[in-house]
Amino acid sequence: MIASAFAVAYTGAIPVFVDADKETWNIDVTKIEEKITARTKAIMPVHIFGLMCDMDAITAIAKKYKLFILEDAAEAHGAEFKARKAGSFSDMAAFSFFANKNITTGEGGMVVTNDEAIYNKARYHKNLCFPLDGNRNYTHDEIGFNYRMSNVIAAIGLAQVEKSDIYKGLRIKNNSLYREYLKDVPGIIFQPLHVDYLNVCWMNAIVIDPVKYGHTKDELMLFLKEHGIDTRLLFNGMHNQKSLKEFGCSMAGDYSVSDWLTQNGLYLPSASNLSEEQITGICKLIATL
Numbered sequence: 174m175i176a177s178a179f180a181v182a183y184t185g186a187i188p189v190f191v192d193a194d195k196e197t198w199n200i201d202v203t204k205i206e207e208k209i210t211a212r213t214k215a216i217m218p219v220h221i222f223g224l225m226c227d228m229d230a231i232t233a234i235a236k237k238y239k240l241f242i243l244e245d246a247a248e249a250h251g252a253e254f255k256a257r258k259a260g261s262f263s264d265m266a267a268f269s270f271f272a273n274k275n276i277t278t279g280e281g282g283m284v285v286t287n288d289e290a291i292y293n294k295a296r297y298h299k300n301l302c303f304p305l306d307g308n309r310n311y312t313h314d315e316i317g318f319n320y321r322m323s324n325v326i327a328a329i330g331l332a333q334v335e336k337s338d339i340y341k342g343l344r345i346k347n348n349s350l351y352r353e354y355l356k357d358v359p360g361i362i363f364q365p366l367h368v369d370y371l372n373v374c375w376m377n378a379i380v381i382d383p384v385k386y387g388h389t390k391d392e393l394m395l396f397l398k399e400h401g402i403d404t405r406l407l408f409n410g411m412h413n414q415k416s417l418k419e420f421g422c423s424m425a426g427d428y429s430v431s432d433w434l435t436q437n438g439l440y441l442p443s444a445s446n447l448s449e450e451q452i453t454g455i456c457k458l459i460a461t462l
């Protein structure tokens with residue numbers, strides 16, 4: 174997702190890409206070390222569609238090379254790896270509250286950390302580097318940002334947090350219905366279910382095997398559209414982004430899994446309030462194409 178790479182670029186650092194894993198669709202942890210150089214400062218695991226990355230492997234690599242871990246948990250509110258929540262494995266983690274997320278404030282988000290120095294740095298920089306002691310002499314020692322959240326929006330966010338387990342439960346239930354009603358349709362691939370991972374199923378993403386399914390993802394999307402069902406493309410890989418190429422990122426390397434996901438993947442409707450009838454209707458259409 175482009176925001177992850179942009180966040181690195183905003184700091185002046187150059188994002189370096191790692192291909193996805195074909196099973197989990199998350200970062201391929203076996204390909205991280207070959208990308209680490211003396212200039213590497215941090216690893217950013219992006220927990221995709223609600224499924225966390227393999228944080229054991231990433232933590233071990235970060236320790237070995239003395240790197241920060243910055244989790245992009247934008248899509249993973251309440252997700253777990255080995256019974257530990259997304260956002261708790263890193264020096265700092267970011268969550269999105271954009272309108273399409275499991276919990277939302279319309280726009281905005283949240284940063285979490287266990288480190289008091291980072292916490293204060295974040296508070297300082299998000300408020301145009303006004304001094305944290307409250308001094309208003311309009312003298313700013315560093316370049317800051319206005320990334321403040323208004324108190325009205327924060328109040329909505331707190332109320333959303335109270336309901337987060339409800340929304341999480343609805344997304345997980347809807348995803349399990351899709352899996353159940355599509356289990357006999359050949360060539361429909363979901364992210365894996367694994368006992369170590371609680372996937373909060375932000376999106377009902379599927380990948381089509383066109384040979385087994387008999388149709389491409391574009392044909393399926395068109396067919397669903399003709400029947401009034403909207404779908405979306407999966408993300409396009411960072412190695413395909415003109416903006417990042419011009420910024421100076423290396424586009425060389427093998428990103429075949431990422432390209433496979435982009436070429437064959439789509440999101441099925443994913444709103445929390447989908448009814449079982451709506452989901453069975455969509456699945457019947459997918460089965461009849």
Ligand SMILES: Cc1ncc(COP(=O)(O)O)c(C=O)c1O
Pocket residue numbers: 174176177219220245247248268269270271280281282
């Ligand atoms: C993985 C990932 N990272 C970052 C973001 C950016 O979040 P926001 O839209 O709240 O800036 C998103 C949002 O959609 C995302 O999916």
